[in-house]
Amino acid sequence: MPMSDKGLSAPDQASLLRVPRPALLPSLAEALGERPSADEAFPVDKAALRLRIALLMLTMDVLFLSASYGVLALVRRPGRLVFSDTHMVALVSLFLLIAINTKVYGFEAISNFSTSLRRGWGALSLALFIMASAVMLFVPHGISAIAGLALLAPCGMIGLFVVRRFTAWRARALMPDGPTNKLVVCDGVDRAAKPGEFVVCVREAGIQPSMDDPLMLDRIGRLARRADRIVVCCPPERREAWITALRGTGVDVELILPELCALQPLGLQHFDGATTIMVTRGHLSPRDRMVKRALDLGVAIVLLPVLLLATLVIAVLIKLDDGGPVFFVQKRVGQGNRLFNLYKFRTMRVGQLDRDGAQSTRRDDERVTPIGRILRSSSLDELPQFFNVLNGDMSLVGPRPHALGSLAGEALFWEVDQRYWHRHAAKPGLTGLAQVRGFRGSTAASSDLTNRLQADLEYVANWSLRHDVRIILATFSVLVHRNAY
Template structure:
């Protein structure tokens, strides 16, 4: 809930509402306490899971090998958990992230322990059934602890885990959930660098704040910037142009400053990792699905003697065209190379075999060869035909941000697809929804997000929006 600080000055008449400074309690120490509590509870969960499994399988709760297993596993888990940010502000704010990182850390710790045990030939003394059962129980306890701690975290640190202050000093109107909002004019606050008393008052308002923002006219931004720097707070100045330009950062050189509005391609390491994933999965899929590809190709050829593949020009990375491959699902004389007409549920252009392969997404499988050729990726924004319409407008006429989709290679599947945003774009809203998902995917690529999308794609291969 948005927090609005009452208007009025301290120590004024009784008919004015008062405020108490500082506005917010310090949260840094509370966050540290919760990190320590989680760390200890995680250790107890791992030991408890292993010992419980030992009791269920071997009949002894404090079995020697299980205790030794836990004593070695817990420090390794803590080390990995700290490096994967299982104890971080992000983990406090996002329960799903916290549960995933704790589970991942446990798997990593056990893998490291197994490697060491295998190398030293010291695993013979452990019960494999008891160890695996204990690992499962420990993971369930870790996830349960994260869920049970959520009310404690919110009670101690609030809904977002940080104190946020927004000062309205006559700039663009803005409301931020779970933030403290004050009006500088009503509180008689100003970035007056010549008044030590004013600087002291500003310091009291900003005390214990993890993030302070101000919305002000351009001629006052310099003064506010100096206030933030001198107050040693994380300060931000609201500028509508940042949103309009899509600014992602700033750079200072010796003689000038610049706003960064595009980051360029992924780093070399990220590109190599994504390409390795693409090549490995696409190559394996082509080999595994070779019989299916051959059967579908033969069925299409026998149906009407036309070409097996439908090749269409689409826009790829860097706004450059490339030929996309699909199994032909429409009659030869009805093919739409420009993609001006989206397929519909009762489309008279689609053949009998075409309706089946579109409904099961088999028609998309030849794009695996696009992936191997480097024109596409397994995961990315879906490529569209240049004549595609949303309602009666071309896609880029609906929203100029549409071109941002082409900063990465297009994909076989993407975030929009796993959310069910597929099929014909009958209205501008249909495009807007999937564009929003595509832009969300572009905002900070990680290999884990790609893997998650690939796994979720399996659930939507057969769908009622495939015509």
């Protein structure tokens, strides 16, 4: 049965931390029946708004260029237009290709009118130059097309100016406090919030950078939801703890520093007149997230009819087997270290379900039902996670999500290597690089986790769409695996 989503108070979470570790897992099992409160810092997703403005700008650019061509169509020579439909389609396609590659619709262009106009005019000028050169070289008697381009240039420039004035006004209306959400974490430092900032005083909020408390990391992950930038103000002795706790949020994280120190910075930045160093970057850019989400939805929707039919058949088999519930729902750690409900077909006997995941399934495990053994060996028990993909909690490809109580030998996963939390910068996946390399099954020793963690961190650091497609294709060869039991 699914667990309740009722909030867990900060004092109750703190009491969990005072329990000795051997008793921690049973306490977590009880606590996770009540989901931590959703501490949302930003009600507006500005990344989504910026994407909408970029798409609006792109659409209006195309419409204005097309309208300019419509005006030119009224200027005729006897029996023919000065500029053909083919020429116009080629010009618009060339402009869009150049514009996208020169970041005409990127973040800087969306947030700054002059940058947007300069890049837009530059892309159109280059497209017109390339088009005119091609016409002169390859089109016989193309003087009328050249004349059309000459007339189109000022019309297009005026159109781009109007579009950017309108989108700049629209951006200010939708985001009056600025184009980004900035989460400022103040630990031992007082700071008043400025427009676009959400300031969290950790003492008043009752949060700490504890790497041994999944519930606390869940609260931090919820605060970081929709944040474009996290800036940390803290004493020197607390910097490393906050860096470690925030790496898994999947958001750009910076430290305000009065001096530079050896924290493996990615680059220097500036925030409110202070020098900061970049200590981690978000997993994917907004464009890459959109591409990855499109792949997820495209594949999941195409497979949905087959998935529904398979779900119906497997549900009947499970009911005939022992009459128990069809689905097994378990809390797993997802993107940004946020907890979510993962769905699987139930493969264990009702009275022996392991909701904490503390005991890995063994070969010939007596807890597994006869039909469950078939489902697990063929990986069909994972099919309901396509609904997690449709819901946005998971992706087709990413680090596999684990239960909080999962053990590598006698240690919890994050006790073996605290880099474990960093893998959650990416959305968890149905399959991943670790799985196609054969790292699956029980984690009887710490090395079993280390191999998977290294593969997951490699995936997070080197994501590409082509890499995702390769992993999806490679997954078919490991659906039936000697370690799948």
